[in-house]
Amino acid sequence: MWGVWRSNLDGMTSESAKTRTIALDRPLDLRLTFNVTGLKGPSMRVADGGLWRATRTPDGPATTRMAIVDGALEVGAWGPGSDWALDRVPQMVGESDDASPLVPHHEAVAVALRKGRGVRLPSVLRLVEVLIVVVVTQKVTGKGAARSYRELVTRYSERAPGPGPVWTPPDPEKLASLPYFDFHPLGIERKRAEIVTRVCRDARRLEAGATMDLESARTMLARVRGIGPWTIGRTMLAVRGDPDAVPVGDYHVPNVVSWALAGEPRGTDERMLELLEPYAGQRGRVVRLLESFGEGAPKYGPPLAPRQIRAQ
Secondary structure (H helix, E strand, O other): OOOOOOOOOOOOOOOOEEEEEEEEEOOHHHHHHOOOOOOEOEEHHHHEEEEEEEEOOOOEEEEEEEEEEEEEEEEEEOOHHHHHHHHHHHHHOOOOOOOOOOOOOOHHHHHHHHHOOOOOOOOOOOOHHHHHHHHHHOOOHHHHHHHHHHHHHHHHHHHOOOOOOOOOOOOOOHHOOOHHHHHHHHHOOOHHHHHHHHHHOOHHHHHHOOOOOOOHHHHHOOOOOOHHHHHHHHHHHHHOOOOOOOOOOOOOHHHHHHHHHHOOOOOOHHHHHHHHHHHHHOHHHHHHHHHHOOOOOOOOOOOOOOOOOOOO
């Protein structure tokens, strides 16, 4: 939304920083737009009046700091990959994302779309670093996944370039060499550990999915053992801004959709897809909006307990 993190960007134009100002012709909520990437924690933080994000580019690590000032997006970048990152900021913040094809057929979608005017689908264009995060979050609680990813980064990466409070995402080459049991102290069991190392060993080929056509990218990911529809949906939504990416197999999303669109407190993947059929081509956007602005489905029973596998 207009005015999010208004700041004069003090300290952003230090000698080592490169800067750019991007005019915005429509609302942008930076925090909610980037929340979809899953790169929270060490590699992405809201601090000092802006959103800091670290990434590994083809030219080396880069840190960006983004803030909205007087209706424009002001960006500073540090590190050897700063030019690469600055050139791609418009894509990253969803400047080319177009929500106009989404026509609400339900009141809940109309309300969520109105509330989420500043929420875009970003295209962060770094597939492997997002894929690692998504794999770590497979079939575990959000808190457990956040803790595991934070420890993975702080143990196997380094502080990002520039003055920001962020760490560079892990180097795939470094993770590829680790045995599965090195992930256990991080709360990551053998199955997820082996998927992470498998992805990292094939990082160069998989990274092409950040720019190839969407269907080819989905097909390529589906051929990697351990990667299914849920992982593909979550990854493509963030990396490519795929508006039709649905996280089939999610524990909560079928309930969110079924409650919002049919008043049913519990749903299945099949029921979710049936209800989303009128939104073909925009199903991922609908899910994203309902997750952020929909009324949560009624909760029954205790929450999932964190998995304890650190000593395994």
